[in-house]
Structures are given as structure tokens and as C-alpha cells.
Amino acid sequence: MNIMLDILHVNQPTTQGPPTTTVVPPSACLNGGTLVNNTGSAPFCYCGTFFTGPTCAERICMHNGNPTPNGCDCSPGYTGPFCEHISCSTDIVNRFNTDEKTLIIVIRQSPFIATQVNLIAKAIQDHINYYDVSDVTVYSWFILVSFSNDNIRYEEYSDSTAFLTDLVKLNTTNVQTGCNDTVIDAIASVFEVEIINAKSPIFVITDAPPDDSADYLTVVNRNTFRKLPIFVFYINNPNGGCNTDQMSAGYRAMQYLAHSTGGLVMTPSLNNLPNAFKYTMRFVTYHSNMVLGYDYFQCSMGNHGSFFVDTSVKRIAILATGTNLSITVTDPNGNSSLVIDAIYVDPQNFIWDITGDVIAGEYLFFITSSNGATQPCNYRVYVESNYDLFYGVSNSLTTDAYFSEPIYQQSSNMVVTFNGLRGQIRDQFRLYAEMQISRYNRSGALEPVYFSSGVYRDGCNYHLSFGAFVCNVPNEHLYMTVFADDPFGFPIQRTAVIYCAYEQPTEAPPNTCINGGVINPQNTTTCLCPAHWTGQYCQSIVCENNGTAIANTYCQCPEYTAGRFCEETSCGSPATGVNFQFTHRSLALVFNVHNTMAAPLLDIATNIQDFVRDLFIMHNLFITKFIVVTYNETMATTIKVSDDPRSFVAAVQYAAEQAQSAVPVPDPNVSLTK
Numbered sequence: 001m002n003i004m005l006d007i008l009h010v011n012q013p014t015t016q017g018p019p020t021t022t023v024v025p026p027s028a029c030l031n032g033g034t035l036v037n038n039t040g041s042a043p044f045c046y047c048g049t050f051f052t053g054p055t056c057a058e059r060i061c062m063h064n065g066n067p068t069p070n071g072c073d074c075s076p077g078y079t080g081p082f083c084e085h086i087s088c089s090t091d092i093v094n095r096f097n098t099d100e101k102t103l104i105i106v107i108r109q110s111p112f113i114a115t116q117v118n119l120i121a122k123a124i125q126d127h128i129n130y131y132d133v134s135d136v137t138v139y140s141w142f143i144l145v146s147f148s149n150d151n152i153r154y155e156e157y158s159d160s161t162a163f164l165t166d167l168v169k170l171n172t173t174n175v176q177t178g179c180n181d182t183v184i185d186a187i188a189s190v191f192e193v194e195i196i197n198a199k200s201p202i203f204v205i206t207d208a209p210p211d212d213s214a215d216y217l218t219v220v221n222r223n224t225f226r227k228l229p230i231f232v233f234y235i236n237n238p239n240g241g242c243n244t245d246q247m248s249a250g251y252r253a254m255q256y257l258a259h260s261t262g263g264l265v266m267t268p269s270l271n272n273l274p275n276a277f278k279y280t281m282r283f284v285t286y287h288s289n290m291v292l293g294y295d296y297f298q299c300s301m302g303n304h305g306s307f308f309v310d311t312s313v314k315r316i317a318i319l320a321t322g323t324n325l326s327i328t329v330t331d332p333n334g335n336s337s338l339v340i341d342a343i344y345v346d347p348q349n350f351i352w353d354i355t356g357d358v359i360a361g362e363y364l365f366f367i368t369s370s371n372g373a374t375q376p377c378n379y380r381v382y383v384e385s386n387y388d389l390f391y392g393v394s395n396s397l398t399t400d401a402y403f404s405e406p407i408y409q410q411s412s413n414m415v416v417t418f419n420g421l422r423g424q425i426r427d428q429f430r431l432y433a434e435m436q437i438s439r440y441n442r443s444g445a446l447e448p449v450y451f452s453s454g455v456y457r458d459g460c461n462y463h464l465s466f467g468a469f470v471c472n473v474p475n476e477h478l479y480m481t482v483f484a485d486d487p488f489g490f491p492i493q494r495t496a497v498i499y500c501a502y503e504q505p506t507e508a509p510p511n512t513c514i515n516g517g518v519i520n521p522q523n524t525t526t527c528l529c530p531a532h533w534t535g536q537y538c539q540s541i542v543c544e545n546n547g548t549a550i551a552n553t554y555c556q557c558p559e560y561t562a563g564r565f566c567e568e569t570s571c572g573s574p575a576t577g578v579n580f581q582f583t584h585r586s587l588a589l590v591f592n593v594h595n596t597m598a599a600p601l602l603d604i605a606t607n608i609q610d611f612v613r614d615l616f617i618m619h620n621l622f623i624t625k626f627i628v629v630t631y632n633e634t635m636a637t638t639i640k641v642s643d644d645p646r647s648f649v650a651a652v653q654y655a656a657e658q659a660q661s662a663v664p665v666p667d668p669n670v671s672l673t674k
Helices: 002-012 117-132 160-171 182-192 213-223 249-259 273-284 595-618 644-663
Strands: 032-037 045-046 067-068 071-073 101-106 139-149 153-157 204-205 230-234 288-296 307-311 317-323 324-332 342-347 349-354 361-369 375-386 388-394 412-419 435-440 446-453 464-469 477-485 492-498 518-520 522-529 548-550 554-556 586-590 623-631 636-642
Touching: 032 139, 067 204, 101 117, 101 160, 117 160, 117 273, 139 160, 139 182, 153 160, 153 182, 182 204, 182 213, 182 249, 213 249, 230 249, 230 273, 273 317, 273 342, 273 349, 288 477, 288 492, 307 492, 307 595, 307 623, 317 324, 317 361, 324 349, 361 375, 388 477, 388 492, 412 435, 412 477, 446 464, 464 492, 586 595, 586 644, 595 644, 636 644
Parallel strands: 101 139, 101 204, 204 230, 586 623
Antiparallel strands: 032 045, 067 071, 139 153, 288 375, 307 361, 317 349, 317 375, 324 361, 342 349, 388 412, 412 464, 435 446, 435 477, 477 492, 518 522, 548 554, 623 636
């Protein structure tokens, strides 16, 4: 056996290695390649974008193109000698012209606001005259919507004279108005007008919160295709006998519409209204673009914010709302002593103009609140620039935007365009472009949920395409920031507030589905209507609680009911002086002091002092009444009602002692309602 093995071993074939070849260093490069280290021992070719190989002789066909003897065989949607050009198959109507705007005013016709109408009209005329000196036409179209007592009137104008004449007519009104009105539907009526220039702000002036909050999705869906920022000027009438509840559904709907479009809700006094309107209009209309913005639950930035300014920027302004705000700004040269013109300031509203020469690069800023850090605050950084951002979503690299917002749980590529940048790209393959999308987390801070670099598409209206994005919370609004190089290498930064659409709405002409209705998929000639609307196109109002429809726009309600649809319960004698703010809350703790609860109550009593300390860190007036109630299988007892946190702590500790000393019983079940 050993002999056989030896024989087999001896007769095994040997494996020859591959023949060696000597690589000849190149002496010249083809197709524009550059010979590197040509005087050394190992020269090589540095090839251009479309060639490779030792001498740059091999052609690169991009986007899965196939090399041919004469060039590249390109896949559908790609053209050029190297398949380098991307062309979109869909035809998107170009809505990117922002050289001229539509001036849109939505104003409540109330005696209180009427006293300031002449000054508002003068501010508009001064604004127009300011640009006329430079032969610049800011507004080519005008829309005036007036509303009162749930009646809405709108008109469109092609010249400012007729528009201002009708606006001034609103300065004399004897109409007595109530504490709520159809603010949302008045805003929605703007979209009945067909001619609205891109990115034209809607300025809303009202002294009453909406009673039609249920209709806010009508504005959201219609504005999806327009992307008009909404700025609300809410003026509280101290002598009107109405309480402004900022936690009401109507007021919150108004805030949501403003914040989700990149606008703000400003709350100037009546006398300050003309100036607040004037300077907001100045900074958010002509070639104005939002660079950065955020809405804080509590006004605490934590770290410095930053934003980039490109070489086209001519002016920087920061608009903010909050309590007693102040700001510091540092320019790209490290100068933190910039002259900041507080062009409009009141205790809750702020417009800062960063004066002097604008320097391209990164700016740092920090906003602080005096005695209002636990209150909400909001800011918007606006610049005057020729680079306007438009965005949408696409389903492939060769498809232009098929919809304007990301759709719930549907993977789509984010696509954008900067009008003014097209044709200025020096090298589309080395263009820096990035996108970040962030959302609120539970603590109210920004939490990034998406990052992507961009691809330039020279044959598409939306010329930058980014990676796929999926949103998972329907109707959530998100903050999208896009960066791209300008022709001089400085980053262009633009921010937009996008939202996660539950479904893809269809852009409908006027007089189809209205009032939040959607097309019935089972019968496309009818609409599926939201609550309080019916009819083929959701055009007929439905009143609750035996209310009576008036002019098919609102309901006349019986006693003790209220709301546009009489859907609310109304008090006969509303309370006055009620505080709806964040502070002056009550805290009630109800403890079962049965013996089986001894251990958890002891744990609570051990940590109750830290708990109270945290409450006072949030705000020293957050909780101003403390209540402790104990119960067992036989009785319930209120052992403390006090504004003293120390007695509250002692009461909690006493409750723990009760549980420790309680006699065990066989059946400790007890009803909390006893």
C-alpha cells in the first residue's frame, strides 16, 4: 500500500504559473489624459471623466450604456457621446419664475381692524414705489379677500390702483363681528384664482381665530401645488369681550398653516400692525428665499445655529416670534459685532435686518429669550437672492417631479431645482449637492431622518435628484434643507417645510371637489365629503344641533351652541380673565394607600423632592396648585390642597407612611369613583 502511494505521489502533475508580462509604462496619454511622473520610474496617465485604461484609450459609458466602436449605446432617458445627459420623459409646466409676485391680502372686515386699513394701504403703496425707482415691477397681480361673519368676498386685479382703492373702502364698516370667523375658508378662497405667481406670500390680517379649523386640509391640499408661504397677523382686541385661546382648535389650525408653509403667526398690537406688516412684506416678497427656520416648543436653542450665504445674496433678515427675544450674529470672518438693525420689535415679534455688506460663507447666530425660555418661539432666516428653491418627488432618475410632496410610506426620490443656477454649472459631475430632512423628536428638538447627495440632471426641469425617501407619519411637517455650489464654489442653502401627504391629491380646477372633499374612486363624478359637508362636490353645508344654514357658508346656531357648524357647546356667560398660558396649572396625585402599595409609594416619596425641583426648573409658575388624595377599600380623603410645594412633598410622604402602616385585607379592590 505504501508503494502505491509513493507511485501516485511521484506521478502527480505539476501546476505551471501564468506567464509573466512586463507592463510598459505609458509615454503619452490619449483623449486629453495627463501623464503624471513622466520623469520618474513609474509614469501613469490621469484620465478625464469619460476615459480609463493605461493610456486613457477606453471609453466609459455612463448610466449602464454599452460601448460601441463609435461611442455608446445609451439606455432610454440618457443621451450624449457617453450617455452623460439625463433627460426626463415627463413634461412639467415651468412654474419657477419668481421675478414678479402676486400681492395677496386676506383681511377681516371688522371695525377694530378698519382703523388701520389706510396705513396698511400706504405701506403697500410705499413698497411698490420703492421698487419703481429702480424700474422693478414686484407685483404683476393682486388678490383681495375680505371676510366677516362667515361671509367671504374675493377679487383679483391686474393693477395696484383698483386694488388699493377697494382695500381702502374697508376702512369704514359698521358690521358687528363675533369672536370667531371663517379664517381658514377665506385663505382657501385665494386658490380659486387661477393667476398666482410662484412663491407669493399670503398675508392674513384678523382679530378673530378660525371657527372652521376642520377645513385646514383644504388649504394644505390646494397649496401643495402652489407652495405659498402664509403670514398671519393676529390682533387681539382687548375691548372686544372675546378671550383668545391659543390652545383652541381654530388658533392651532391657523398656526399649523403658517408654520407648515414657512410663514409665521405674528401678534402685534393694533397700532403696531402697519409697521409689522410693512417690514414683513419687505423681506419675504421680492426674490426672497428662506435659508433656515425652526419652530421651538420651548425657546432654548442650546447651541449656535448656522446658515450659509452664497455670492448672489444681497440682504439678510431674520423674522422671529417669542417672548423678549434677542440675537447675536457672527459673520464668516468671525466678526461678532455686526450691526443688526432691529427694524421692528415688540415684546412678541421681531424683525432683524443684518446691515452692511453681505459676505459669502457661514454665519453663526444665537437667539435667546428673556423670561420666556419655556414658551414657544419661531424664527425664519430670509435672504434676497436669485436662487429660488422648488422641490417635488419622482419615481426614477429620468422622471421629473410627478408630485410636490413625499407620500406616506411610499418611497420616492426627492428632486429640486434652483432657478437661476441652471446654465451656470461648470462641471455637472463635480457639483456638490446635499439634502437633509429633519423632524421634531419628542423633546421638541430637530432630529435628522434623511441625508443624500444629489445627481445633476441637465435635461429635467428639476435638475437635482436625490436618493429615495420614505415618510412614516401622515400629515407630519418636516424641515428640508438643500445645499448646492454656486458658480464660485460657495454653498447655496435653502430650506422648505415639507409635509408627509397621506395620499396624492389631484390638482382640481375650481368648482370640483371643495371644502376638503376628494374624488370618489367608485364614481369619479362625485366627491367623498368630510364632516359637515355634503352634495355632489361637497358644496352644501350640514349644521348640527338644529342649526340653520345661512347662505350655505355658516350655521345660525340655537342657544348654548356655537361654531361654524353649531358643533360646539357654548356658555351663556363666558368667563373673563381666564389664563390659557403654559403656567398656573394644577397637579393632583391620587394614591391607593393599601398595604400592597407600600413599596411603590415609598419609592415615589423618596424621589418626590427631585420631581418638584424639575417642575420648577421648567417654570417657577408652571404648577401653582398641588393636590394629594388618598383612598383605600373603605374611604377616600383629600389630605392636601395647597400652593406650597413643601407641604405637597410632606403630603406625599405622609401617604407613603399610611400605606406602610395599613393593615392587610384579603380583597383590596376599590373603585376610584367612590
